[in-house]
Amino acid sequence: xxxxxxxxxxxxxxxxxxxKIPTVTGGRLNNAANKISSVQSVxxxxxxxxxxxxxxxxxxxxxxxxCRTDYGVDISNELxxxxxxxxxxxxxxxxxxxxxxxKKQYLEIWRLNAGLTNCIDLTAxxxxxxxxxxxxxxxxxxSQDETAVVYVAExxxxxxxxxxxxxxxxxxxxxxxxxxxxxxxxxxxxxxxWGEQLVGxxxxxxxxxxxxxxxxxxxxxxxxSCCPGQVRFAPDGKSVVGVxxxxxxxxxxxxxxTNRPSFIFDLTLDGQLTKLSAxxxxxxxxxxxxxxxxxxxQRAADGxxxxxxxxxxxxxxxxxxxxxxxxxxQTEIATAQSKPFHGLYNQGLPKNCFxxxxxxxxxxxxxxxxxxxxxxxxxxxxxxEISSPDSxxxxxxxxxxxxxxxxxxxxxxxxxxxxxxxxxxxAGKEGEVKWNVVSEAVKVPESLASSTxxxxxxxxxxxxxxxxxxxxxxxAPKSSDKLPLIVWPHGGPHSAFVNSYSLEAAxxxxxxxxxxxxxxxxxxxxxxxxxxxLPKRVGTADVLDCKLATDDAITKFNVDAKKICLAGxxxxxFLVAHLSGQYPExxxxxxxxxxxxxxxxxxxxxxxxxxxxxxxxxxxxxxGKPSEDELLTMRRCSPLVHVHKVKAPTAxxxxxxxxxxxxxxxxxxxxxxKANGVETRVYMYDDNHSLSSLPHEMDQLINSASWLLEHLx
Numbered sequence: 001x002x003x004x005x006x007x008x009x010x011x012x013x014x015x016x017x018x019x020k021i022p023t024v025t026g027g028r029l030n031n032a033a034n035k036i037s038s039v040q041s042v043x044x045x046x047x048x049x050x051x052x053x054x055x056x057x058x059x060x061x062x063x064x065x066x067c068r069t070d071y072g073v074d075i076s077n078e079l080x081x082x083x084x085x086x087x088x089x090x091x092x093x094x095x096x097x098x099x100x101x102x103k104k105q106y107l108e109i110w111r112l113n114a115g116l117t118n119c120i121d122l123t124a125x126x127x128x129x130x131x132x133x134x135x136x137x138x139x140x141x142x143s144q145d146e147t148a149v150v151y152v153a154e155x156x157x158x159x160x161x162x163x164x165x166x167x168x169x170x171x172x173x174x175x176x177x178x179x180x181x182x183x184x185x186x187x188x189x190x191x192x193x194w195g196e197q198l199v200g201x202x203x204x205x206x207x208x209x210x211x212x213x214x215x216x217x218x219x220x221x222x223x224x225s226c227c228p229g230q231v232r233f234a235p236d237g238k239s240v241v242g243v244x245x246x247x248x249x250x251x252x253x254x255x256x257x258t259n260r261p262s263f264i265f266d267l268t269l270d271g272q273l274t275k276l277s278a279x280x281x282x283x284x285x286x287x288x289x290x291x292x293x294x295x296x297x298q299r300a301a302d303g304x305x306x307x308x309x310x311x312x313x314x315x316x317x318x319x320x321x322x323x324x325x326x327x328x329x330q331t332e333i334a335t336a337q338s339k340p341f342h343g344l345y346n347q348g349l350p351k352n353c354f355x356x357x358x359x360x361x362x363x364x365x366x367x368x369x370x371x372x373x374x375x376x377x378x379x380x381x382x383x384x385e386i387s388s389p390d391s392x393x394x395x396x397x398x399x400x401x402x403x404x405x406x407x408x409x410x411x412x413x414x415x416x417x418x419x420x421x422x423x424x425x426x427a428g429k430e431g432e433v434k435w436n437v438v439s440e441a442v443k444v445p446e447s448l449a450s451s452t453x454x455x456x457x458x459x460x461x462x463x464x465x466x467x468x469x470x471x472x473x474x475x476a477p478k479s480s481d482k483l484p485l486i487v488w489p490h491g492g493p494h495s496a497f498v499n500s501y502s503l504e505a506a507x508x509x510x511x512x513x514x515x516x517x518x519x520x521x522x523x524x525x526x527x528x529x530x531x532x533x534l535p536k537r538v539g540t541a542d543v544l545d546c547k548l549a550t551d552d553a554i555t556k557f558n559v560d561a562k563k564i565c566l567a568g569x570x571x572x573x574f575l576v577a578h579l580s581g582q583y584p585e586x587x588x589x590x591x592x593x594x595x596x597x598x599x600x601x602x603x604x605x606x607x608x609x610x611x612x613x614x615x616x617x618x619x620x621x622x623x624g625k626p627s628e629d630e631l632l633t634m635r636r637c638s639p640l641v642h643v644h645k646v647k648a649p650t651a652x653x654x655x656x657x658x659x660x661x662x663x664x665x666x667x668x669x670x671x672x673x674k675a676n677g678v679e680t681r682v683y684m685y686d687d688n689h690s691l692s693s694l695p696h697e698m699d700q701l702i703n704s705a706s707w708l709l710e711h712l713x
Contacts, residue, residue, distance in 0.1 A: 011705045014445075014510045015698060018503050019043040021442050024409045024417040025052070026399060029352075031087055033405035034059045036438060038419055040072065048695050052076045055439070063405065063421050063436045079105070079133035080140040080151070088112055089211070091140060091149045093122075093131050105131055107149075109211055120214055122153075127216055128205055129154025134197070135347075136254050137204055137229030143237040148210050150240050152229050155203045155218075160186040194227075195253030195607030196659040196689050203247070206231050206240060208269060221271035227251075228265070230286065239268040241276070241286050241294065249622070253607030253660060256495070258282055258309070258347060261301040264294070276314050278321050285348040289378075290358045292316035295325065297344065302619075304535060305611055306494040308343040308528040311361070313378065325361070325381055331527040336384040337431055341374070342367055345496075345524040355424060356404045362386075362424070364397045364408075366496050366525035369455050369473050371395035373408060375430050384430035389420050389437075393455070395500035406433070411501040413453055413475050416442040447510050450478045453499060456556075458548050465541070467533040470521045472549045473497055474557065475505055476514035483514040484563035484712055487550050487579070487587070491570030493542060493615070494531055496523040504701060511705055516553050520545035520575075536617025538571075538599075539637035543578045550586065562588070563712045566648070567704065569593030570661055570689065574639060577669060580650065581642025589711040590650040591704040594658050594689055597643075597665040599634035607659040643672045649679040651707040653691060653700040660689040681707070 019042075026039040036057040044051040053072030060066050075081075080093040092108040109118035122131065132138045132152045140151045159182040191202045204227045206219040222228055222244060231242035245254065246261040254260055264277040264286050276294065277283050282301040288294055293316050297309040308329055312322040329343030346365040353361050360375040373386040373396045386406070388396045394412030401407075404424045411417040419438035424430070454474040461468075476483060486508055490497050497517035505515050519525070520542040522534025534541060554561050566576035566587050573595025580590050596602060603612040610620035616634045635641070652670050654663040663684065673680040683703055685696040 007709055008702070008706055011507075011511065011702050011709075014507055015702055016045070017445060018506050018510070019045060019698075021416050021444070021501075021503070022053075024399075024419060024439070027407050027409070027419060028083070028400045029402040029405060029407050029421075030083075031402060033403040034061075036407060036419070036421065038439065039075070043694055043697075045694065045698065048693075050076075050694060052078070057419075057438055059421065063423060065436070065438055079131060080138060082140040082142055082149070084142040084146040085144050086146060088146055089117075089142070091142065093133065093140060093151065107209060118211065118214060120209075125216060126156070127218060128156050128207055130200075132201065132204055132229065134201070134255075136194075136198065137201070137227070139229065139231050139242070141232040141240075143233045144235055145237055147212065148208055148233070148237070150206060150208050150231050150233055152204050152231055152242075153207050154201060155205045158183060158186075160184070160189075162187065192247075192251050194251050195255065197255045198253075199657075199659065199688075204228055206242065206267065208240070217269070219267055219269065219271065221267050221273040222265065228267075230284065232286065232288070234266065235288055235290075235292055239266050239272075241266050241288070243284055243286065252610055256492075257305040257608060258284065258297075258299060259301055259303060259305055259307070259610075264296055264314075276322075277312075287349050287351075287353055287361075289313075289354055293378075295349070295361065295378075297346070297349065298322075299328070303614060304494045304522075304531055305608065305614075306345070306347075306492070306524060307531045308345060308524070311344060311363075311376065325378055326376055326383065328528050330529045333383070335374070336382055336428060339385050341383050341385070342525055342527045350398050350400060352401050353398075354401065360427065362398050362401045362406060366498055368525050369471050369497065369499050369519065371397050371498050371500065373398050373406075375424070375427075377427060382427075384427070386424070387431045387433050389435040393453070393499060395498050407438075408435075410435075412499045413473070413501060413505055414444065414448055414451055416444065416501045418442075444506070445510055447477055448506050451509055452476050452478070454557075455499075456549070456552065458545065458552055460544070460548065465521075465533070467521050467530050470523065470530070470545050470549075471519045471526070472553075473499055473517040473519075474514065474553060475509055475517070476557065476559075477509050477512060479512070479558070482558055482560035482563075483512065484565065484708075485514045485516060485550075485553060485557075485559040486565055486567050486708070487516050487518065487546060487553075487576075488566075489518045489520060489542070489546050489568050489572045489575040490523070491568070491572045492524075493520070493522045493534055493538065493571040494524055496525045498525075507701060507705060511709065513708070514553075514557065514559055516549060518546050518549045520549075535615050538574075538615045539578055539639070542571075542575055543582060546575055546579055547583060547586070565589040565591075565708050565712065567591045567708070569595070569653075569691075571596060573661075573666070577639030577646075578642060580646045580648045581639055582645070584645050584647040587648050588713055589708050590646075590648045591653065591707055592650060592666065592669075593653040593691060593700065593704075594655055594661045594663070595639070595652070595666055595669070596661050597669045598638045598640045600631045600638065601668075602661065602665060603631070603634060605662045605664075640669065640672075643669055644676060646673060646676070646678055649707070649711040650681075651704065652680070652682045653704065654682060654684050655687040655689055655691050655696075656684055657687060658689045679711070 022040040022042040058067035226244040311326040332340040422433040568576040573592040613620035652666040
């Protein structure tokens with residue numbers, strides 16, 4: 001291994017090399033499908049944040065690139081953008097700071113070949129708070145006649161003041177007119193937000209702007225207890241459709257949680273509300289078919305935080321409950337090519353997802369260890385898998401669909417994402433897509449390029465469990481020596497690792513580690529039965545899966561059984577804490593990011609207390625008398641009960657502003673490890689659960705790698 005004197009320098013240089021590799025974050029085709037606009041993000045270490053760039057490509061009739069922009073256009077201060085249906089205009093929500101360093105938001109309208117035509121200071125209008133640009137609520141959409149745009153923003157907060165306040169003499173003489181008088185004594189009333197990564201978002205409103213007159217209206221008609229988002233104009237422009245989340249009796253954390261009670265609504269511009277979806281559902285991603293039919297993703301509004309969705313449709317002019325195009329898949333069903341399809345685990349549909357004749361929907365979803373792209377026939381529900389470029393293993397994600405041309409990104413753990421474009425054949429020939437490369441391949445270090453990816457399937461032979469199998473991904477550098485191995489379970493627990501490019505995995509690979517990414521039972525992408533298997537078994541079934549995967553890797557690959565270490569965050573941190581406690585002779589060094597250590601104590605402080613209840617095996621409720629038995633069940637499935645057995649040196653990476661797994665969870669284990677004489681270090685960041693702000697990502701990754709290298713035997 002590396003000597004300490006050069007170790008940090010080597011890690012830093014590896015991180016700097018990988019940080020220059022851009023990430024494809026979006027892309028769109030023009031209406032003629034002969035021009036591509038792509039958004040890429042790259043880490044900007046000197047600025048301490050990511051920079052976003054727009055690139056344009058021109059295609060010939062055979063979808064070959066004939067012209068590329070030489071330099072990207074920096075769009076880092078664009079929050080949202082949308083091109084109008086006939087491509088006459090482009091709307092942009094931009095955020096900047098004025099000469100007093102005060103944040104300002106603007107709505108800009110750009111006309112094709114004519115430049116900027118409108119620039120409206122939304123902050124100065126003072127009719128709403130900040131515009132929402134997040135993945136849950138955020139949207140910006142044009143009416144079909146290109147006269148108006150709709151977006152979502154924070155509701156304007158009513159002014160309040162203390163009960164006793166000395167007023168200015170001139171103010172005391174004024175009466176009538178202007179804003180309503182401030183309410184007294186309400187400046188400290190608690191306002192709950194939507195939790196992790198949505199801090200400060202309390203209650204949203206739908207805003208429509210008429211472009212020519214620059215007239216804004218905040219739409220009324222939704223119950224005050226509902227928070228709207230994901231809005232878009234109906235085809236006739238007389239109403240907007242979106243998702244409304246219920247806020248009572250409380251807002252449970254929304255990010256990564258697709259189980260929140262919500263409904264699809266239609267709201268006319270004069271305030272007439274119609275609910276389109278069924279009761280007791282969680283819904284998302286409404287999309288209009290050209291004929292006016294509406295499709296969306298739907299699941300039960302309870303249970304695991306993420307699970308399989310159904311794809312449903314509401315026929316134009318019909319009022320009955322929406323029929324199902326794709327139902328919840330328990331294990332697998334066969335595609336048209338007789339390949340397994342495990343269900344819908346995507347959190348959204350492409351903005352444009354219909355084929356030219358609108359008979360099929362194009363979508364991507366995690367599937368075991370990949371992201372795969374499919375079509376589904378709306379009338380008969382027949383699903384077909386779209387082939388990946390050169391039939392390679394990896395993850396293919398659709399970005400846009402226009403005139404049966406598909407824009408997609410493809411990557412694997414050795415290859416950063418590249419843009420591809422292809423013509424979708426007729427039904428029954430989806431596996432014959434001919435993909436053309438759009439963006440140039442990014443060169444990666446030779447040590448990564450020469451590495452090996454293996455797909456593994458694991459099975460518990462001696463068990464009566466309904467679900468016995470799970471999967472993992474193994475990434476290893478080329479080496480004749482035995483390799484140190486990082487056992488890495490994902491967070492969630494209802495998420496999954498897929499074979500796509502990851503800076504974290506690439507970094508450890510460059511430093512000489514093999515990496516085992518485990519999709520234990522409970523992961524998405526392998527059927528609803530696997531997802532629902534884990535609740536009531538956390539701390540046992542998932543731990544056994546990780547140990548079995550570890551043993552299989554030691555048996556099958558050239559890894560050093562005396563150099564096995566652990567890394568994981570959130571529920572992955574929960575698992576590495578369990579593993580280091582339950583198998584102290586197997587694992588030799590640990591890095592844990594924002595781990596769940598005591599489910600019982602987290603129940604009263606997390607933005608998702610329902611997670612604690614459901615994963616421990618009982619329904620979530622805050623009504624009635626608290627149950628001591630339930631609290632004991634939460635404690636017993638927690639890593640805390642095994643902390644006294646841990647021997648491996650352990651580093652904790654904690655976010656001071658973590659709403660999901662409060663940082664004291666990690667601190668509790670760190671204190672106990674120190675008391676037991678285990679070498680321990682805590683890094684504390686002024687960040688949220690993901691620790692994704694660039695300075696914190698850089699620091700925690702470099703220190704994580706250094707810790708593992710330093711403490712392996």
